[in-house]
């Protein structure tokens with residue numbers, strides 16, 4: 315199969331469009347369950363879920379029904395912060411029903427904008443003081459969010475910075491910098507602390523419980539809001555609605571996007587600006603189809619007991635990946651929670667080669683950090699599909715070990 319049509323589209327796109335973060339020449343046409351189909355009719359087993367944004371896989375009958383419902387709806391997308399629609403109300407109700415009590419929500423377009431608005435809520439209350447973020451963090455590429463993103467140098471060169479302080483992202487309770495926040499917060503006035511509890515872009519690194527607990531304690535003691543970025547890890551990906559539920563904390567502000575289909579900031583009511591108009595946007599709260607899909611996605615996850623399923627599938631997948639690690643020296647670590655897993659290789663070049671070869675063998679994965687790959691299958695993946703993916707993985711590992 316030459317994949318002629320795909321390659322021709324990729325060639326044209328590369329001429330017309332800035333080459334941002336394309337991983338391989340996959341031109342998506344269709345999808346079914348955990349499989350994507352390209353414009354040449356080739357089928358790929360998807361272990362990416364479009365970077366966690368298609369949690370229920372593809373062609374889900376209940377989501378299709380929603381899309382059909384909007385055929386003929388004249389006003390399918392409205393200026394949602396200027397005019398009201400019912401989907402705005404329903405999505406807010408559903409999201410708040412699984413969030414901390416005493417919260418409110420603000421909808422926006424993307425993950426980076428969710429982060430922008432979260433930090434604006436914090437600045438509004440505490441003033442334009444430095445914010446704390448972690449080394450290797452990824453919070454988006456808009457200029458505000460970018461100031462707190464440190465996953466790759468290329469994202470930052472020549473852009474202006476707003477005040478930020480970087481701290482180590484501790485993965486072990488024994489890390490000597492586990493309570494660095496205490497020192498910083500006692501010396502400086504700060505606006506907020508922002509953290510991903512599992513760094514998605516930065517290497518699938520899981521934060522140590524003690525480290526997060528120290529951040530939380532400092533956030534209470536010094537009255538600095540703790541912003542938990544769940545853009546990639548939220549809505550069941552790790553086996554709970556929110557990854558922060560694995561930690562003994564109550565975040566002040568949570569950012570959400572991807573699986574929800576729209577961006578959202580859920581915040582404790584005390585951060586609500588006293589005047590209207592502090593936050594707004596044209597499409598936020600107005601992308602009616604996306605919000606309707608978000609509402610249905612929440613329903614399906616709840617009614618289909620998908621969180622339990624993610625825990626079981628995650629255990630099975632982790633076990634299988636560890637079996638591979640035990641047999642192939644090129645793999646040096648397997649980590650993560652639920653179906654947000656990372657496989658680290660001994661060298662970046664090997665990781666890159668593995669991704670390319672997996673693509674050739676019709677298994678989709680994406681890179682993370684320097685030498686890790688993300689394994690983020692749809693939450694509805696079956697054990698048979700996991701086994702099939704891992705057979706392909708092993709075939710590729712054998713090829714590169716020869």
Ligand SMILES: Cc1ncc(COP(=O)(O)O)c(C=O)c1O
Pocket residue numbers: 365424425426427429452453454455510514515543544545546547571572
């Ligand atoms: C943790 C986290 N925060 C923020 C963002 C930015 O989201 P978006 O790409 O929708 O702007 C991402 C995107 O990958 C992310 O993973």
